[in-house]
């Protein structure tokens with residue numbers, strides 16, 4: 001695809017001071033920086049918002065399947081805390097991703113030849129949203145972060161936000177109950193289209209495009225806002241986590257990336273092929289396929305990305321959580337045996353499933369890299385939302401997906417519904433186990449009481 005047709009990041013929209021409000025209207029923001037407003041770029045954003053999304057992949061080529069290099073034997077182990085400590089304070093600079101159509105504005109799609117910093121960073125775990133409170137930044141590599149409770153009410157509010165996946169620095173705090181996510185044109189178009197769709201009740205409220213500190217952001221509802229010390233889990237949906245066009249591009253101009261090689265080796269030194277070891281680099285699709293095969297993406301159609309518990313503990317070391325039993329165990333730990341929470345989650349997943357089946361948006365889009373965000377708290381409040389439309393791509397006019405047939409390159413299927421069904425099955429298993437365990441406990445009590 002020609003470069004000018006690719007998605008643009010917030011930088012393409014440029015300058016500060018304006019708010020692209022709901023409905024694509026351009027407004028001026030009453031801020032001291034109004035002199036910096038560049039109406040033209042925000043009109044451009046308005047125009048984009050008002051127009052139907054141009055299909056990003058007009059002609060998905062029928063090209064041979066990419067072979068996933070088999071995992072080597074090697075010594076494989078989970079990342080340990082000691083591996084992480086003192087290892088994450090490199091320069092947290094993000095350059096343009098070489099093969100990525102970023103799910104966010106932070107890694108705009110550019111050439112395969114763009115460079116990428118060795119210290120390419122992801123935001124994992126507890127973060128402090130920029131203008132809320134100025135504490136020391138946590139390097140993403142730190143896999144466990146503890147927060148001391150209780151804080152006073154305002155501190156608690158400030159520190160309760162968590163980013164479990166995605167790119168570092170992508171989010172900022174905004175007005176009460178909302179957050180800002182770096183603008184990607186693609187995600188903006190999705191939010192615009194979702195305004196009239198059956199999925200609307202299941203996605204974060206969208207409040208338009210705003211400028212903050214010279215950058216454009218999507219303003220959306222902070223899903224954590226109505227929870228008290230929430231437990232949060234991010235599950236990335238689908239059997240595939242990269243776009244077909246990323247494969248094509250990598251094939252045309254393969255660009256081994258050192259940062260991805262390093263991430264692979266951190267988890268499994270036997271992951272890279274001998275050639276990849278020699279070149280100290282792997283291509284983006286190769287890395288993404290390896291991630292999918294190591295985790296439950298390929299086998300279950302979803303994977304757990306991260307969990308933050310009410311007590312502030314945070315885990316993102318799920319790269320090798322693949323088996324059903326392991327996944328069930330993670331869910332059991334997450335809900336701490338609370339059958340009511342599991343039931344609420346199951347109900348919500350079934351509602352989401354129903355909405356997906358009637359959603360025009362869902363039919364007409366390849367949904368890649370999107371997550372379900374599970375949130376519950378001690379009051380029994382439990383909800384799930386569909387988040388991250390950065391790589392959700394419109395199909396050519398008239399084309400639809402079933403979302404539950406196997407992916408073959410060219411058919412653009414994403415396995416989303418298949419993954420959702422498996423997720424529901426996993427939760428049912430958790431529920432059954434909990435119920436059995438509880439009834440066993442009750443039986444025991446009854447027996448001993450007698």
Ligand SMILES: O=P(O)(O)O[C@H]1[C@H](O)[C@@H](OP(=O)(O)O)[C@H](OP(=O)(O)O)[C@@H](OP(=O)(O)O)[C@H]1O
Pocket residue numbers: 097098099100101102103104107120122165166167241263284288291369390391
């Ligand atoms: O989770 P790990 O193993 O760190 O791998 C990440 C995730 O797959 C990111 O997806 P997400 O943002 O959905 O979590 C992806 O960003 P894209 O969404 O841009 O594909 C990154 O690609 P790069 O940003 O190119 O490194 C890739 O390195």
Ligand SMILES: Nc1ncnc2c1ncn2[C@@H]1O[C@H](COP(=O)(O)OP(=O)(O)O)[C@@H](O)[C@H]1O
Pocket residue numbers: 103104162163164165166167170179204220221222223224232234371373387388389390
């Ligand atoms: N609307 C929201 N409310 C609360 N938390 C959110 C919201 N959107 C995203 N998050 C948090 O940020 C993380 C990354 O979000 P995501 O949209 O996937 O970012 P990226 O596009 O950088 O991958 C999620 O795992 C979640 O923890």
